[in-house]
Amino acid sequence: MEKFQKVVDFIKEQYPDKDFVSLHEPVFIGNERKYVLDAIDSTFVSSVGAYVNRFEEMMAELTGAKYAIAIVNGTNALHLALLLANVKAEDEVISQALTFIATANAISYIGAKAIFIDVDRETLGMSPTALRNFLEANAIKKEDGAYNKKTGKKIAAVVPMHTFGFPCKVDEIAIICDEWNICLVEDSAESIGSYYQGKHTGVFGKVGVFSFNGNKTVTCGGGGALITDDETIAKRAKHLTTQAKVPHKWEFVHDHIGYNYRMPNLNAALACAQLEQLSMFVENKRVLSAKYNTLFNELSISFIGEPVNAKANYWLNAILLADLDQRNEFLEYTNDKGVMTRPVWELMNRLPMFANCQTDDLKNSIWIADRLVNIPSGYRVK
Secondary structure: OHHHHHHHHHHHHHOOOOOOEOOOOOOOOOOHHHHHHHHHHHOOOOOOOHHHHHHHHHHHHHHOOOEEEEEOOHHHHHHHHHHHOOOOOOOEEEEEOOOOHHHHHHHHHOOOEEEEEOEOOOOOOEOHHHHHHHHHHHEEEEOOEEEEOOOOOEEEEEOOEOHHHOOOOHHHHHHHHHHHOOEEEEEOOOOOOOEEOOEEOOOOOOEEEEEOOOOOOOOOOOOEEEEEOOHHHHHHHHHHHEOOEOOOOOOOOEOOOOOEOEOOHHHHHHHHHHHOOHHHHHHHHHHHHHHHHHHHHHOOOEEOOOOOOEEOOOOOEEEEOOOHHHHHHHHHHHHHOOEOOEEOOOOHHHOHHHOOOOEOOOHHHHHHHOOEEEEOOOOOOO
16 A cells, blocks of 8 residues: 555645545636626626627637537537537447446437447547447448448447547547548547647547536536537537527527527636636646656556647546556545545446447457546646
8 A cells, every 4th residue: 555655645745735635626716707707797697798709719719620619518519519410310329438428428319329439548539440440340331421230220420539638549530430421520528728630629520529517627617619610510500509599689480499508608708717727727737747657657557648649638637557456445545545536437338328339349448447547637726
């Protein structure tokens, strides 16, 4: 347990004066209060307001996308993205088993069926090799796209996720999707401020989505965003998220099943203030990750660093223990000592709702799930 105690001591040194060190707390040290009060004074506190517009402009500028649409949360943003990608009930969507449940839930909201494939150990995200192997073994190409030979269902989309802010090999995934005429939707919920090959995550596919939940690098309590370069998709996204209401001064006419998915101006005010500080937040977290890397090298514990060709936001730092038993010992020891640590999410195919979903062997996913632990990663106030 000596190694474990050294980890506890180090973490408590990074976050002094805390009886219990959380995994990732939000910090509000910029213009958050000023902007929220301004939004209240304006009386525009719902889904229309200056801060909603400003947030969308900031997200487009940050990511390099032509359009950004403010959404009430990341899960709704992903649901909408799949709708905009023309995923329909009974279609199939390929994602990864090692992901947060929102990815799989959003697929289910449409009535589509998830297929879970493996991840790469070095990125924790979808493996392009696994994707290609699955399609070559299980799919056929038709004029209107790819179809599953086993089920006969259309494979309408591929949804890789940038796990903990570490970019996956999304460029290779995009090439495979183009070859098979499958829509690429990027789940960038955790990767605000992360770049791959010099491009911000979320811009490699038709649509990308982000989350601004309370535990994210940038937060507005709840909140999400959808980005795209397609003007038609952007306009349709705004229309569908405002209950598909046809613009008119007084009449209430709706031309499609719509959704109440727009981010309120109050949340957008908070998000704008947080986005102003993103580079500072990420730099602070990257300094911490470098310190962690030194510590765990000395302790002969594997620390997960950013992949090749990537600049990661290190939303959640992670280590790999020797096996499941050591992982569980570490989790119990650190939490008992006042340091919050947690395992990776349960693999999606192990949950009862998705137990019947098609998978590949998930070799890497299972290996990672038995060993990975997230450690405190929040902004350190100096």
